Amino acid sequence: MATDYRPERAQRLQQPQQPQRHEHQEWQEPGGHLLPPAVRAPIEGRTWREFGYLLLSLPISIAFFALAVVTISLGSGLLITFLGIPVLAAGLACCRGLGALERARARGLLRLDVGAPAPIRAPKSGLMSWVGAVLKSGASWRHLLYAILHFPWAVFAFTVSVTFWVTGWSLLLYPLWRWTFPRYLGEPGIALYGDTGGNQFYLDTPFEIGTTAAVGLVLVLAAPWLIRGLVSVDRLMVTGLLGPSTLATRVVELESDRGVVVDTAAADLRRIERDLHDGAQARLVALAMDLGLAKEKLLEDPDAAARMVDEAHGEVKVALQELRDLARGIHPAVLTDRGLDAALSSVASRCTVPVSVDVDLRSRPAPAIEGIAYFTVSELLQNVSKHSRAGRASVDVWRSEDRLMLQVTDDGRGGAALPTGGSADGSAGSGLAGLAERLDAVDGILAVDSPPGGPTAVTAELPWRG
Incomplete structure (x- = not known):
C-alpha cells in the first residue's frame, strides 16, 4: 500500500477505525499510572494472563500432540484395510475441535480474536461424503500441523518462562524467606558452593542478601518482556494455522x-x-x-x-x-474528454466556498477509478458546502507508486468522523460511510482527520489500475 506522500502533504494517511475486534493493544490499560511500564509490567494482569497461557500450553499441547501422532500412525497403519481413511478423518475432526479450544484460550488470555475457519461442507449427506470433505479441507490439515509444531515450542516456552518467573520472584523475595534455612535446615542461607573438603559458600550476609534480591529484581523486570516475546510466537501460530486461510478471508x-x-x-x-x-x-x-x-x-x-x-x-x-x-x-462528459483536472475544476466552481484544485498526474488512471475519484471529490465538496462552515477548501490529487491519492481539506469547524455503526440519516457521517464502502469495494481507503474546531482533511487512496 503506497504511503509515499509528497512533503507538502503533512497529513499522514491512516486506516479508519472499523467496528471490528482486533488484538489487544500492548501493555496499555485505562487510566493513568504513576509507575512506568517497565516497573509495573510484572504485576499487571496482562503479564499473569500470558504466563498462565504458557503454563496451560504444556498439558494441552501434550494432548494435542498425542492425538496427532495417534491419528497419523493409526490412520496410516489401517489404510490397507480402508479403515484408515475414516480414522484419519475422525482424528482431523478432533484436531479441529481442539483448535476451537485453542482459539477460545487465546481469546480469553491473550485477547487475540481469531476467526474460525470455514466449516466443513459435504456435497452430499452420508458418512463417506463427510469423510471426503474433512480430508479435502486445508484447515483440517493446518490444525494437525499446529498440533505437531506447537508441542516442542510449548515445552521450550514453558521451561523458559517458568524458570525465569520462579527464579526471579524467589531471589527477589529471598530476604523474606531466608529464615527457613537456619530454622529448618540448619544452614545460614542458600549454598552457592560446596565441596567434600567442607568448603561452602552461603548467601547469608546483608550484602549478599541484597545482591541476591537485586538480581531477582532484574529477572522479575525482564521476565514479562520475555514472556511477551514467547507469547508472540503463539499468536503467530494460532493466527496462521488455526484461523481462516488468507485465500478464504479474501x-x-x-x-x-x-x-x-x-x-x-x-x-x-x-x-x-x-x-x-x-x-x-x-x-x-x-x-x-x-x-x-x-x-x-x-x-x-x-x-x-x-x-x-x-x-x-x-x-x-x-x-x-x-x-x-x-x-x-x-458520468460527466468533461471527465471522459479532459480528465480529472478539468472535471474537478468544474466541480469546484460550483462549490459555495472558494476551492483551489491541484491535480498532479502525468497520465490517467483506469476510467472506473477516475470516475470513483471524481464522485468522491464531488461528495466531499458537497459536505464542505453543507456542513463545514468553511471559508476555504482545497483539492489535491497525485499519484504515489500504484495508488491514486486525493485529499480534500477545509478550514471549517471540524468534527467530521466515520460512524462506527450504520447511519441512514443523511448526515455528513452517513455520506462518509457510503464513500468508505464504495472505496473499500475497489480496495480503496478513506481516512478522516477532523478534530473539533478544524481543520478537516479527508484523504482517499485508490488503486491506479491504469
Whole structure:
C-alpha cells in the first residue's frame, strides 16, 4: 500500500477505525499510572494472563500432540484395510475441535480474536461424503500441523518462562524467606558452593542478601518482556494455522465488496429513475400538454398561443438543464474528454466556498477509478458546502507508486468522523460511510482527520489500475 506522500502533504494517511475486534493493544490499560511500564509490567494482569497461557500450553499441547501422532500412525497403519481413511478423518475432526479450544484460550488470555475457519461442507449427506470433505479441507490439515509444531515450542516456552518467573520472584523475595534455612535446615542461607573438603559458600550476609534480591529484581523486570516475546510466537501460530486461510478471508472480502457494489448500483438506478420520473419526465409531460393547448388556440387566439409557446420554450430550457445535471451525475462528459483536472475544476466552481484544485498526474488512471475519484471529490465538496462552515477548501490529487491519492481539506469547524455503526440519516457521517464502502469495494481507503474546531482533511487512496 503506497504511503509515499509528497512533503507538502503533512497529513499522514491512516486506516479508519472499523467496528471490528482486533488484538489487544500492548501493555496499555485505562487510566493513568504513576509507575512506568517497565516497573509495573510484572504485576499487571496482562503479564499473569500470558504466563498462565504458557503454563496451560504444556498439558494441552501434550494432548494435542498425542492425538496427532495417534491419528497419523493409526490412520496410516489401517489404510490397507480402508479403515484408515475414516480414522484419519475422525482424528482431523478432533484436531479441529481442539483448535476451537485453542482459539477460545487465546481469546480469553491473550485477547487475540481469531476467526474460525470455514466449516466443513459435504456435497452430499452420508458418512463417506463427510469423510471426503474433512480430508479435502486445508484447515483440517493446518490444525494437525499446529498440533505437531506447537508441542516442542510449548515445552521450550514453558521451561523458559517458568524458570525465569520462579527464579526471579524467589531471589527477589529471598530476604523474606531466608529464615527457613537456619530454622529448618540448619544452614545460614542458600549454598552457592560446596565441596567434600567442607568448603561452602552461603548467601547469608546483608550484602549478599541484597545482591541476591537485586538480581531477582532484574529477572522479575525482564521476565514479562520475555514472556511477551514467547507469547508472540503463539499468536503467530494460532493466527496462521488455526484461523481462516488468507485465500478464504479474501474470498469473504470480495463477496462483501461485490454486495456493496451491487447495492450501490441498484441505489444509483433507483435515483436515476426517480430523478427522471419526478424531474425531466414530469416537465416534458407538462410541456406536451402546454404545446397541445397552444396548438388549439393558434387560430382562435394567436397572442395567447404565442405566450404559451414562449412559456413552453422556457420549460424546454429547464428540462434540458435537468437532463444535463442528471447526465453529469451519471458520468460527466468533461471527465471522459479532459480528465480529472478539468472535471474537478468544474466541480469546484460550483462549490459555495472558494476551492483551489491541484491535480498532479502525468497520465490517467483506469476510467472506473477516475470516475470513483471524481464522485468522491464531488461528495466531499458537497459536505464542505453543507456542513463545514468553511471559508476555504482545497483539492489535491497525485499519484504515489500504484495508488491514486486525493485529499480534500477545509478550514471549517471540524468534527467530521466515520460512524462506527450504520447511519441512514443523511448526515455528513452517513455520506462518509457510503464513500468508505464504495472505496473499500475497489480496495480503496478513506481516512478522516477532523478534530473539533478544524481543520478537516479527508484523504482517499485508490488503486491506479491504469
